Amino acid sequence: MLVEATDGTLTEQVMALVRTRIERRQLVSGARLPSVRAMAEAAGVSKSTVVEAYDRLVAEGAIRARPGSGFYVAAPLAPLTIAAVDSRADLAIDPLWMLRESLSPRPGAILAGGGCLPDDWLPVELLRKGLRTIARTAPLTSMTNYSTAMGSEPVRRLIARRMGEQGVDVATDQILLTDSGTQAIDLICRFLIEPGDVVLIDDPCYFNFQALLRAHRARPIGVPFTPHGPDVEAFQQALEEHLPRLYITNSAIHNPTGASLSAPVAHRLLKLAEAHDLLIVEDDIFADFETVPSARLAAFDGLDRVIRVGSFSKSLTSAVRCGHIAARRDWIAALADLRIATGMSSSPISAELVHTVLTDGAYRRHMEKIRGRLEQTMTRVIPRLAEIGIVPWIEPSGGMFLWARLPDDLDAVAVTRHALRSNIVLAPGNVFSVSQSAGSYLRLNVARMGDDRVFEVLEAAMAHCGRGQGLAIPPSDH
Amino acid sequence: MLVEATDGTLTEQVMALVRTRIERRQLVSGARLPSVRAMAEAAGVSKSTVVEAYDRLVAEGAIRARPGSGFYVAAPLAPLTIAAVDSRADLAIDPLWMLRESLSPRPGAILAGGGCLPDDWLPVELLRKGLRTIARTAPLTSMTNYSTAMGSEPVRRLIARRMGEQGVDVATDQILLTDSGTQAIDLICRFLIEPGDVVLIDDPCYFNFQALLRAHRARPIGVPFTPHGPDVEAFQQALEEHLPRLYITNSAIHNPTGASLSAPVAHRLLKLAEAHDLLIVEDDIFADFETVPSARLAAFDGLDRVIRVGSFSKSLTSAVRCGHIAARRDWIAALADLRIATGMSSSPISAELVHTVLTDGAYRRHMEKIRGRLEQTMTRVIPRLAEIGIVPWIEPSGGMFLWARLPDDLDAVAVTRHALRSNIVLAPGNVFSVSQSAGSYLRLNVARMGDDRVFEVLEAAMAHCGRGQGLAIPPSDH
Numbered sequence: 001m002l003v004e005a006t007d008g009t010l011t012e013q014v015m016a017l018v019r020t021r022i023e024r025r026q027l028v029s030g031a032r033l034p035s036v037r038a039m040a041e042a043a044g045v046s047k048s049t050v051v052e053a054y055d056r057l058v059a060e061g062a063i064r065a066r067p068g069s070g071f072y073v074a075a076p077l078a079p080l081t082i083a084a085v086d087s088r089a090d091l092a093i094d095p096l097w098m099l100r101e102s103l104s105p106r107p108g109a110i111l112a113g114g115g116c117l118p119d120d121w122l123p124v125e126l127l128r129k130g131l132r133t134i135a136r137t138a139p140l141t142s143m144t145n146y147s148t149a150m151g152s153e154p155v156r157r158l159i160a161r162r163m164g165e166q167g168v169d170v171a172t173d174q175i176l177l178t179d180s181g182t183q184a185i186d187l188i189c190r191f192l193i194e195p196g197d198v199v200l201i202d203d204p205c206y207f208n209f210q211a212l213l214r215a216h217r218a219r220p221i222g223v224p225f226t227p228h229g230p231d232v233e234a235f236q237q238a239l240e241e242h243l244p245r246l247y248i249t250n251s252a253i254h255n256p257t258g259a260s261l262s263a264p265v266a267h268r269l270l271k272l273a274e275a276h277d278l279l280i281v282e283d284d285i286f287a288d289f290e291t292v293p294s295a296r297l298a299a300f301d302g303l304d305r306v307i308r309v310g311s312f313s314k315s316l317t318s319a320v321r322c323g324h325i326a327a328r329r330d331w332i333a334a335l336a337d338l339r340i341a342t343g344m345s346s347s348p349i350s351a352e353l354v355h356t357v358l359t360d361g362a363y364r365r366h367m368e369k370i371r372g373r374l375e376q377t378m379t380r381v382i383p384r385l386a387e388i389g390i391v392p393w394i395e396p397s398g399g400m401f402l403w404a405r406l407p408d409d410l411d412a413v414a415v416t417r418h419a420l421r422s423n424i425v426l427a428p429g430n431v432f433s434v435s436q437s438a439g440s441y442l443r444l445n446v447a448r449m450g451d452d453r454v455f456e457v458l459e460a461a462m463a464h465c466g467r468g469q470g471l472a473i474p475p476s477d478h
Numbered sequence: 479m480l481v482e483a484t485d486g487t488l489t490e491q492v493m494a495l496v497r498t499r500i501e502r503r504q505l506v507s508g509a510r511l512p513s514v515r516a517m518a519e520a521a522g523v524s525k526s527t528v529v530e531a532y533d534r535l536v537a538e539g540a541i542r543a544r545p546g547s548g549f550y551v552a553a554p555l556a557p558l559t560i561a562a563v564d565s566r567a568d569l570a571i572d573p574l575w576m577l578r579e580s581l582s583p584r585p586g587a588i589l590a591g592g593g594c595l596p597d598d599w600l601p602v603e604l605l606r607k608g609l610r611t612i613a614r615t616a617p618l619t620s621m622t623n624y625s626t627a628m629g630s631e632p633v634r635r636l637i638a639r640r641m642g643e644q645g646v647d648v649a650t651d652q653i654l655l656t657d658s659g660t661q662a663i664d665l666i667c668r669f670l671i672e673p674g675d676v677v678l679i680d681d682p683c684y685f686n687f688q689a690l691l692r693a694h695r696a697r698p699i700g701v702p703f704t705p706h707g708p709d710v711e712a713f714q715q716a717l718e719e720h721l722p723r724l725y726i727t728n729s730a731i732h733n734p735t736g737a738s739l740s741a742p743v744a745h746r747l748l749k750l751a752e753a754h755d756l757l758i759v760e761d762d763i764f765a766d767f768e769t770v771p772s773a774r775l776a777a778f779d780g781l782d783r784v785i786r787v788g789s790f791s792k793s794l795t796s797a798v799r800c801g802h803i804a805a806r807r808d809w810i811a812a813l814a815d816l817r818i819a820t821g822m823s824s825s826p827i828s829a830e831l832v833h834t835v836l837t838d839g840a841y842r843r844h845m846e847k848i849r850g851r852l853e854q855t856m857t858r859v860i861p862r863l864a865e866i867g868i869v870p871w872i873e874p875s876g877g878m879f880l881w882a883r884l885p886d887d888l889d890a891v892a893v894t895r896h897a898l899r900s901n902i903v904l905a906p907g908n909v910f911s912v913s914q915s916a917g918s919y920l921r922l923n924v925a926r927m928g929d930d931r932v933f934e935v936l937e938a939a940m941a942h943c944g945r946g947q948g949l950a951i952p953p954s955d956h
Contacts, residue, residue: 028670028723030783031755096815103823104626119622127621131613131827135606143605144597146796148582179657179799183821190693192506211819215668245506277509305508313822318624321657321799321825337574341689343661344791345581347799347828349609 010045014053017043019062022073033063033071093413095207098431106423112454113416113427114445115206115255115314117400121373121447122317123357123366130356134349137356142348149336151177151324152351158358159324163308166287167299168326174303176332177346178339179321181285181311182208185248187335188281188307188325189216190342193245200238200247202230204403204432204441206255206283209248222434223247225257227394229265232272239276246279252294253286256432256443257403258396260294270301280306288315288367289374289399303327312354315367322346322354374400374447381446388459393441402444403429409440410465416442418461424454488523492531495521497540500551511541511549571891573685576909584901590932591894591905592923593684593733593792595878599851599925600795601835601844608834612827615834620826627814629655629802630829636836637802641786644765645777646804652781654810655824656817657799659763659789660686663726665813666759666785666803667694668820671723678716678725680708682881682910682919684733684761687726700912701725703735705872707743710750717754724757730772731764734910734921735881736874738772748779758784766793766845767852767877781805790832793845800824800832852878852925859924866937871919880922881907887918888943894920896939902932 021027040047054071057063063071102114156175163170178184193199195217201209203222213220221242223230251261273280282297287310298308303326311323325335357363382392389407406412412428419426429441499505518525532549535541541549580592634653641648656662673695679687681700691698699720701708729739751758760775765788776786781804789801803813835841860870867885884890890906897904907919
């Protein structure tokens, strides 16, 4: 009724006004909206228009009415929707969907698109042994106290030595321990970027970079990725066009493509970064999966404008939270301060556990075994995929990922939705693509494709979608 | 020379201009400054004025000159200086000094002002036993995987039950696990406040609240604290004057005073919060130290506009990072999303350890023992302090803290500096006071005053400073 009674466009203007204030957090959740009269005066519209606008916002669930008290912002601005794992069926298949599926796996599901090794590939006995060891040997203070501001000295020495082996010359006091690689990048973003800043990412890239940048209200700009690193011409153009503050990338065994940065591209990137005062975050989380070490921006640059982050979540376990940042001393000091003010210091017990496991010769043997096992699996999976018409973009030199294009430009989201019915979780390309230009790609995790059912379901889903019966693709929720 | 050659005020204007841009992060660390010519034109001053301004900024260390390349922002904006533990002698004694002393204790020092129990008061054997247990019993997925978005279900159920015993009615899906109580408050600040927002804190309050709010570039306003909670009249005045978004407090066994919120004050605070749309964060980290449970804002309010946070860092250990947030479902979902985007989920191994220890009957006995031991210590320490003329503000009903005034308005910072020479670390009142109005107070930790040397050193330091020979008080660095 009201809709007809008043001017729709004016009403929508008032609604837009309120929405903007909520988005900008000028009105936080629980805050009272201006009274109908006040809003009517402010917006120069009739009170009935405001009443209608408020009613519609209530209907939308954006605000709620409290009898005799006025209107209030109902739900807080949820920057993401990861935790809500119920009624997944109708959720958009986007980076957050991928996070949901990874953190709360469906019972019995095969995460053929997953980002981690299967549980039984990880050195569980080594971890249990490590727990028993630290129960016995960890010093009193590691059992009771916060760690120092920078985190465990022995673990930092260990990381410095490992980086040295990759040609990155770094001192222990240039390394700060964090709770995870993600927290490492988050601290760097808090430290260096402001809402609205442009940040370059690879297209495609690890989907959580997009979620993280959204949480910082930064503007991600994608640079097309080639088998040797980002497209240098496009990179230069993005620098000139968008004046980004930061570039976030994986250099070795890139997620999701499995590609590795070449030395010439690394050299050209760093020259461009220097010329445009660009800072670079190099996420080296897959370092231990390399058979032949590839170029490292941090090695070329010597940690001048490159900040290197890493963790053991992929090679050891993601159940123990231990990441790190290596950067210029003055930045590390400031990052440590920020880290303590916002979460105190890292867990000495986790550090003891990581140190115990990593200094056990069995860890090196574990990684050798993993690398060999992945290599074999890769050589088995690629021809098997070829049989059903799926060809990888490149054959990676290491790691668990295959970036593969579906035949006939099949829609990867439709294929994913169909495969979900058989409890196979795929990772459609656009989840990784800020420009949504990877619509017919999949990221496959070869370590999770041991069961031939994966190929059968894939083939069936492709056939189904090929017959033009792909399910509707809901709009991405960001 | 240059100083005389050009107009000092103009030079300072240019310097101020650059400083502001650095503070606002318009110029981040490593960024190139405008060329001398460009700046001269922009600021409408002579190039020699800009040269002098840049030279002085270089001398200050704010920027650095790169030969043939120009001027660059040297050190990043360090919001705090905690990590730099070297040359402590000349550091201001402020909240960050306190954090430094707590995280990197001087060898052999007695932290008579410290915020935690001594190592040997904590249930170390229980923790070692817990590690052995989870080494044996933790399920595969807890050893290898991220936890779910919300964190360990059993631990959340445990926390819900414990809150129930405090009269806070909360469902498991209203509880989000974090890595610490500090991270819990940090997530809430990220979610609810913007730079420049006003946040009310108690005066005095836990010093890290100030550091945390600085990291968020929020504006802390102190409300005088009484033995029954914040001064309600001053609280109301602050609401009307500053329109704060948030109030952060400890309700039970307040840090640093040891006071507890009374039911009438809690009631009046919540009425004011309702009337002014104020949200409240109630940090309940000392809950387990209460002999008689006091009023809880979360219990009165039913988690409508009160967000409750807590952790086990004080009662169990700070070496295992495990905190929590209890709040409205819609907020918890959004906070979980933010948490995952910025640091993934919490450690299942830490959660297994906390759950194992807390469900062991020995933990309840441990806390009973601690409460009894603290009560005895308290009754021993208070008269001993009286002998040297130190009288506590109140006699707390529980916990480890005494908030005590020095006789003759002695300067607590001077006394602290003097005591440091004997390796006794005190906590001077202004470290906790945003208004710097607690200059002759000390926070004392009775659990750390078993050694009579503490009293002797205190007495000597007081005598020294009383003779008007107090050391110079450097300006607080914020």
